Amino acid sequence: MRAEDIPMEDSIWASLPVPAILVDADDVIVDINPAAEGFMLSSVKAMRGQPVWDRLTIDAPLEEAFERARTNTTPLFVNDVDVGTGERAPLHCNLQIAPVQGRPGQMLFLISPRELAGRMTQSHSVKSAAKSAIGMAEMLAHEIKNPLAGITGAAQLLSMSLGPEDLELTDLIVNESRRIVKLLEQVEQFGNLSQPDFRPVNVHDVLDRARRSALLGFGAHMTIREDYDPSLPLAWGDQDQLLQVMQNLLKNAAEAAGKDGGTITLHTFYEHSFRLRRSDGRSESLPLQIEIIDDGPGLPPEIAADVFDPFVSGRENGTGLGLALTAKIISDHEGWVSVKSVPGRTVFRISLPLAAKDKKE
Numbered sequence: 001m002r003a004e005d006i007p008m009e010d011s012i013w014a015s016l017p018v019p020a021i022l023v024d025a026d027d028v029i030v031d032i033n034p035a036a037e038g039f040m041l042s043s044v045k046a047m048r049g050q051p052v053w054d055r056l057t058i059d060a061p062l063e064e065a066f067e068r069a070r071t072n073t074t075p076l077f078v079n080d081v082d083v084g085t086g087e088r089a090p091l092h093c094n095l096q097i098a099p100v101q102g103r104p105g106q107m108l109f110l111i112s113p114r115e116l117a118g119r120m121t122q123s124h125s126v127k128s129a130a131k132s133a134i135g136m137a138e139m140l141a142h143e144i145k146n147p148l149a150g151i152t153g154a155a156q157l158l159s160m161s162l163g164p165e166d167l168e169l170t171d172l173i174v175n176e177s178r179r180i181v182k183l184l185e186q187v188e189q190f191g192n193l194s195q196p197d198f199r200p201v202n203v204h205d206v207l208d209r210a211r212r213s214a215l216l217g218f219g220a221h222m223t224i225r226e227d228y229d230p231s232l233p234l235a236w237g238d239q240d241q242l243l244q245v246m247q248n249l250l251k252n253a254a255e256a257a258g259k260d261g262g263t264i265t266l267h268t269f270y271e272h273s274f275r276l277r278r279s280d281g282r283s284e285s286l287p288l289q290i291e292i293i294d295d296g297p298g299l300p301p302e303i304a305a306d307v308f309d310p311f312v313s314g315r316e317n318g319t320g321l322g323l324a325l326t327a328k329i330i331s332d333h334e335g336w337v338s339v340k341s342v343p344g345r346t347v348f349r350i351s352l353p354l355a356a357k358d359k360k361e
């Protein structure tokens with residue numbers, strides 16, 4: 001078929017880069033465009049004839065404004081609402097609703113998810129903040145380690161000629177110095193992080209390894225549940241670096257739970273429509289989703305906006321590098337990490353690209 005044989009409105013409908021839904025005067029779905037199929041994780045066929053409010057949940061009291069828009073044939077704009085589809089967690093969206101000219105009662109919904117746009121800037125600031133703070137810290141780490149080794153050595157020598165009460169003091173020097181060395185090593189590890197060695201990776205293998213090591217160590221007091229999509233294709237990534245990411249997230253969840261423990265859920269699923277628009281205009285498909293969900297107290301509100309920045313910690317002995325390292329690794333993977341947290345439910349989500357052979361582009 002030649003281009004001019006396809007009716008213009010069909011082309012436009014199919015090309016609209018935002019999810020669009022057409023409903024009739026009774027709020028029954030007449031048509032959805034391909035972007036909306038992706039958004040609703042369903043097909044036009046399945047959606048046609050369905051009451052729109054069974055398929056779309058909007059967490060705002062819209063009914064009155066919506067009916068007014070329909071009666072007065074005026075458009076309605078609603079910003080910053082959570083739109084859910086029943087198939088997955090709600091997304092933060094802007095909505096544009098317009099009466100369709102010449103078709104009384106019919107309304108057109110355009111849904112623009114805001115998440116990606118909003119979070120994009122976050123990733124960039126994470127990257128540059130991490131870079132400068134880490135460069136500085138690396139230099140300091142290097143400079144501090146040598147004198148510290150001297151101090152520890154001197155304290156140990158001193159302890160040989162001291163009585164029991166004073167030994168406590170040299171022990172304190174040695175132990176605190178060890179703590180500083182550990183911290184410095186973490187900082188150095190951050191700086192040494194090499195580029196990922198990309199290969200096809202089975203994320204369930206990675207999650208299993210992380211889960212096993214967690215249960216043997218820092219997460220022994222936790223219950224770790226698996227909620228896997230067994231048909232999930234392979235990811236494109238560095239297995240060891242991704243393992244480190246999963247361990248950091250499990251460790252945080254275990255630490256947040258406290259000694260009484262709690263439940264961590266490892267959730268994987270495929271989200272066909274998850275794309276990331278990069279600052280250079282390229283749009284990247286990141287359909288593999290891994291969520292680490294815990295039922296702990298949630299992010300401390302005062303640091304919630306900055307948890308991916310280096311040296312931001314809400315824990316007494318935390319260095320605040322775990323999530324900064326996670327953000328750096330995932331960003332080197334051209335992936336995406338985000339968090340949603342309320343007391344009782346914290347979800348860290350990693351979105352990754354497919355391994356090359358599974359890519360359909």
Ligand SMILES: Nc1ncnc2c1ncn2[C@@H]1O[C@H](COP(=O)(O)OP(=O)(O)OP(=O)(O)O)[C@@H](O)[C@H]1O
Pocket residue numbers: 248252253256294296297298299300307312313314315317318319320321322323324346
């Ligand atoms: N699952 C979670 N639940 C509640 N708070 C969390 C969770 N994950 C992270 N946080 C908060 O975010 C802070 C930053 O985490 P991050 O892993 O970057 O550093 P850290 O755990 O404090 O130190 P490090 O990981 O370097 O040992 C934590 O101190 C904690 O307050």
Ligand SMILES: [Mg+2]
Pocket residue numbers: 248251252321322323
């Ligand atoms: Mg941590």
